[in-house]
Amino acid sequence: MDSPVRLVCFRQVSHGQVLVDYLCAQQLPCELIEDGSQFCVMLQHEAHLPQAQNILNHYLNAPNDPRYQAASWDTGKVNAVGSSSLTMPYGWFSEALKTPLVTGVLVICMVIFLLMPLRETGMWIYSYLFIVPIKELAVTHEWWRVLTPAFIHFSFMHIAFNLLWWWILGQQIELRMGRSTLLLLLVTIGVISNVGQLLVSGPNFGGLSGVVYGLLGFYWILGWLRPQWGFVLNKGVIGFMLAWLALGYVDILPVNMANTAHTLGLLAGMVWAMLFSLIKRRT
Secondary structure (H helix, E strand, C coil): CCCCEEEEEEECCHHHHHHHHHHHCCCEEEEEEEEEEEEEEEECHHHHHHHHHHHHHHHHHCCCCHHHHHHHHHHCCCCCCCCCCCCCCCHCCCCCCCCCCHHHHHHHHHHHHCCCCHHHHHHHHHHHHHCCCCHHHHHHHHHHHHHHHCCCCCCCCHHHHHHHHHHHHHHHHHHHHHHHHHHHHHHHHHHHHHHHHHHHCCCCCCCCHHCCCCCCCCHHHHHHHHHHHHHCCHHHHHHHHHHHHHHHCCCCCCCCCCCHHHHHHHHHHHHHHHHHHHHHHHC
């Protein structure tokens, strides 16, 4: 029988507990023990050491990766991990540089939101970025309009909600699957959700939420089909987002919801996840 082996020690118990929760979720039994002023992660089986060290290296480089918090949530333990006190810290600015597409879209949305109240700029945004009926697009050929409504937001809560989830989901996709994959998802899901909303409810809408729901569907289904890829999303988060989607259809919320965009975005993201999983299986 293997004897327990020490993997790593932390000064703060929360850092060690998050890692322990994730290792256990990966079927690598371990426990956290106190050793003087440190908290050490002890593997129960020495044979698991190489796999655990690979996980540890990623954890030290990306302690805020949602997969680690998700493991803690699933075990009922929520620990706030700050990257500033780990071995290899980095701040939000260096994170932003690692995901330029996520950061670029975030900045574009914020700039448009701040400029919209200005009379002349606001009129320009309305004139050139909002979607128009398909018949008009066929005449003007201003096809960028099928995507640009995704960058327009109408209230602080609207933009805060969308950009928060764009940052959380988009960043992990860009880091793990590349900028081109995220760009493909952004454009295709954005176009599908916007055109669908246009055909069902007309042109008066905007927001990144169709894309956000698409990334949610993509993240969710890949986590189910390809758990080894590390796309772990807490069940409570999925439940909340689906409940929010359903509330839009019962029409009891004080705001107008782009229900068609949300639903089509979610479905498009799920389809993309299945396609990526199928392509990978054949290669």
